Amino acid sequence: MTTNENGALPTRPMESIKLDNLLINFTTEFNRVLDTRTLRSSSASFWRPAPAPDVLPGYFPLGDLAVASNTNINGLRVAAVVRESGLPSADSSKGNALSRPNDFERVWTDEGSGAKTDTSIWRPIPPAGYVAVGLVCSNDLIKPSLNAVRCVRADLVIASSVGDLIWNDEGSRAKKNFSAWSIEPPTAAAGEIYFAPGTFFGVQSHIKPAIPVAYSLRMQIPLEVRPAPEAPKLSGYESPSMEEPTKVTQVARLPFFAVQDTMHFIDQLRTSPIYRLERTDQYVLVGHGNNTSSKAIPIKWTAPRAQNTTKTQVFKRLTSIDVENAWSIKLHGNAQALNFSASLDKHFTHAETSSWGWRDTQPQKVIAMAGKNKAVAVYQLQSTYQLLREDNTPVAIDIEYSDDESLLLTEFPSEENGENKVSPPITTDSTTNQETPLEPVEVNPQPAEDLPTPAETVS
Numbered sequence: 001m002t003t004n005e006n007g008a009l010p011t012r013p014m015e016s017i018k019l020d021n022l023l024i025n026f027t028t029e030f031n032r033v034l035d036t037r038t039l040r041s042s043s044a045s046f047w048r049p050a051p052a053p054d055v056l057p058g059y060f061p062l063g064d065l066a067v068a069s070n071t072n073i074n075g076l077r078v079a080a081v082v083r084e085s086g087l088p089s090a091d092s093s094k095g096n097a098l099s100r101p102n103d104f105e106r107v108w109t110d111e112g113s114g115a116k117t118d119t120s121i122w123r124p125i126p127p128a129g130y131v132a133v134g135l136v137c138s139n140d141l142i143k144p145s146l147n148a149v150r151c152v153r154a155d156l157v158i159a160s161s162v163g164d165l166i167w168n169d170e171g172s173r174a175k176k177n178f179s180a181w182s183i184e185p186p187t188a189a190a191g192e193i194y195f196a197p198g199t200f201f202g203v204q205s206h207i208k209p210a211i212p213v214a215y216s217l218r219m220q221i222p223l224e225v226r227p228a229p230e231a232p233k234l235s236g237y238e239s240p241s242m243e244e245p246t247k248v249t250q251v252a253r254l255p256f257f258a259v260q261d262t263m264h265f266i267d268q269l270r271t272s273p274i275y276r277l278e279r280t281d282q283y284v285l286v287g288h289g290n291n292t293s294s295k296a297i298p299i300k301w302t303a304p305r306a307q308n309t310t311k312t313q314v315f316k317r318l319t320s321i322d323v324e325n326a327w328s329i330k331l332h333g334n335a336q337a338l339n340f341s342a343s344l345d346k347h348f349t350h351a352e353t354s355s356w357g358w359r360d361t362q363p364q365k366v367i368a369m370a371g372k373n374k375a376v377a378v379y380q381l382q383s384t385y386q387l388l389r390e391d392n393t394p395v396a397i398d399i400e401y402s403d404d405e406s407l408l409l410t411e412f413p414s415e416e417n418g419e420n421k422v423s424p425p426i427t428t429d430s431t432t433n434q435e436t437p438l439e440p441v442e443v444n445p446q447p448a449e450d451l452p453t454p455a456e457t458v459s
Contacts, residue, residue, distance in 0.1 A: 013055050014273030017219050017255065021085045022097035022156050024217060025059060026078050026269060027051040034139040035070050036167070038115040044167035044180070045070050046121075046137040048148070049079040049198070058083045060098070060150040063124075063134010063199035066166045066180040078257070078269060078338060080197035080217060082150060098150040099130045104143045107135065107202055108169070108178035121178065121202055126151035133157065133215050134199025135180075157215040158194045160185045163339060168206045179206050185216040187326045188341040191348075193258055194218050195340035216339075222253040223345055229381075232283050234412035237290050237375045244283040244379070250348050252277040257338045259387070260320035260329055261395055272389040277321070279348060279383050286378040286407070291370035299376065303364040303407065306382045306400035312358055318396035319387055323349045324358050350383065350401050364404045374411050381406030 017024040027049050035045035049061035059081040067073055084097055101124035109120040118141050124132040130151040136144045163184035169177060181201045185194035194216045201214045229247040234240065254275045256268035263271070287301030316322055320329045326343040346352040370376040382402045387395040 014256075014269065018085060019156055019217075019219050020091075020094075020097060021087055021089045022152070023059075023083050023085045024080055024219070025051070025056055025082075026273075027056060027059075027081050028075050028078050028266060028269065030065065030074055030077070030079070032072075033064060033137045034117075034119045036169075036172075037070060038117055039110060039113055039169065039172040039174075041169045041172040042068070042167065043070050044068055045073075047073055047077075048137075049081050051081045056081060056083075061134075061148075062152065062197045063132070063149055064137045065198050066200040066202075068167050076266065078198065078266060080195070080338070082152070082197075094153065094155070095129070097153050097156060099127050099153075100146045101125055101132065101149065101151050102127050103146075104136065106143075108174070108176055108204060109141060110169070110172060110174045112175035113169075113172045115172075123202075124149055124151055129154055131157055131215050133197060133217070135202050152215070152217070156218065158186060158218045160194070160196065160214045160216040162201055162209055162212045162214060165208070166200055170206055176204050177206050179203060179208075181208065181212075182339060183214045183216060184339055185341045188343040190343050191221055191223070191345035192218060193221060193255070193340055193342040195257065195338050198338055219255075221342070221345065223348060224251040224253075226250065229281050229283060231408055232377070232379055232410060233414075234375055234377050234410050236412060239288045240285060240377055242285045246280050246282040246384075248278050249281045249383075250279040252279075252344060252348055254321075254342070258320075258327075258329075258340055258342045259395070260318070261389075272391070274390060275395065276388045277344075278386050278388060280386070281381055281383050283379040283408075284382045284402075286366055286380050287368075288375065288377045289368070289370050290375040292373060294372045296369050296371050298367050299370050300365065300367045301378060303366050303378075303380050303402075303404070305361045305363060306384075306402040307358050307361055308400070309359060309361060311397060311399050315385075315387075315396050315399045321387070323385070323399070323401075324351045349385075350403060350405075358401060360403070364407075366404075366407060368409050371411065374413065376409060376411045379408050379410070381408075 029050045030047035031050045033046045033048050045067050047065045051059045061081055065079055103125045104122040105125055107121045107123050120138045120141050122136045122144055126132050131154050132151050136148050138144055161184045163182035166180040166182055168179035183196035183201055188194050196216045201212055203209050226249050228249055232244050256273045259275045261268050286303045289299040291297050320327055326341050328341050351357050366378055368376050368378050380402050384398050384400050386398045
């Protein structure tokens with residue numbers, strides 16, 4: 001018999017995460033299946049996710065939760081629940097995303113402990129092509145119902161390792177040993193999140209298993225890509241404005257458990273289950289020059305980097321998000337029910353363009369050739385990243401990025417075909433500070449201060 005101790009109102013459902021024909025959502029409602037109050041071991045309790053039928057109809061748990069206390073966890077913990085999407089897999093050779101287990105094998109009972117009640121823990125036996133992501137508990141010695149949990153198609157999960165110890169039966173005097181462990185996902189590939197649904201891994205031993213067969217769910221980080229801002233073009237000899245219009249070009253959607261906020265993560269689920277990390281692009285003027293001579297001349301500027309290592313570190317500390325590498329959140333007291341690893345798409349963060357990436361803050365020297373009787377302008381594409389809650393309030397400071405891959409050159413007058421020429425400028429290496437060799441060019445006789453010079457710098 002399970003006990004519903006739910007004192008909290010059901011959480012409004014978030015938009016389900018879709019992975020092929022699998023839907024994933026989250027619940028904060030649980031039924032207590034058993035606890036260790038009648039054993040001589042340390043305190044623990046085991047809970048089954050119980051999504052409200054009117055909130056998450058048709059969703060199943062993947063296994064029970066193990067908690068190192070007897071405290072009621074309703075409204076305090078979160079677990080993933082799953083259902084079929086109702087549509088077939090994109091690959092016609094694959095079947096349903098979920099399946100009932102074929103059977104259960106008993107992992108542990110409290111036989112020999114002298115406890116007044118019987119308890120047992122079972123491992124689902126999945127059909128071929130599916131895996132069991134968690135264990136199922138019982139307050140008797142009878143096998144659980146085959147409808148207690150669902151197994152997941154093998155291509156929708158990722159092999160994982162064992163994390164921290166949650167509980168073992170040491171001191172219980174049961175004939176068989178048992179220990180329950182958290183599940184630790186591997187480092188996520190770029191553009192993906194691997195996360196444990198809140199279930200646990202159990203073995204008939206008090207020793208941490210070295211080669212466990214544990215699994216986590218996986219998902220791709222939804223990325224909306226919009227058209228880039230139009231490249232600026234000179235329309236005359238006069239100096240253009242320093243900044244072009246901004247435009248949101250990419251939006252990454254992150255689930256609540258992958259973002260650290262000032263509120264409790266349960267409140268994140270209730271108020272902002274999905275966060276938006278928006279990338280806004282803008283062309284910023286590096287320099288402009290007007291060559292009134294009859295010969296081409298070189299013009300040199302310095303393009304400052306937009307990134308700031310201190311701001312990037314502050315952003316990571318406030319949000320946990322690492323723009324260059326995979327990240328996770330570790331909370332004290334085992335308060336976080338979902339272990340995960342997340343990694344942003346490298347094109348989204350520009351992390352694929354340079355080995356130094358966000359750590360490169362050295363200004364870039366830029367040299368452009370201005371044709372005779374022509375004006376030239378060099379622009380740099382600057383990206384600003386802002387993390388927003390569902391109500392559009394910002395979570396932390398904004399961070400910026402720019403690099404020499406985003407420089408462009410435009411000139412006036414345009415080519416004979418009437419189109420303005422846009423081409424990469426000649427640049428120097430900011431790390432070696434060795435400039436591209438250029439032949440000195442005579443300019444028409446005017447006071448030097450009225451001419452664009454190789455030392456002209458825009459800050």
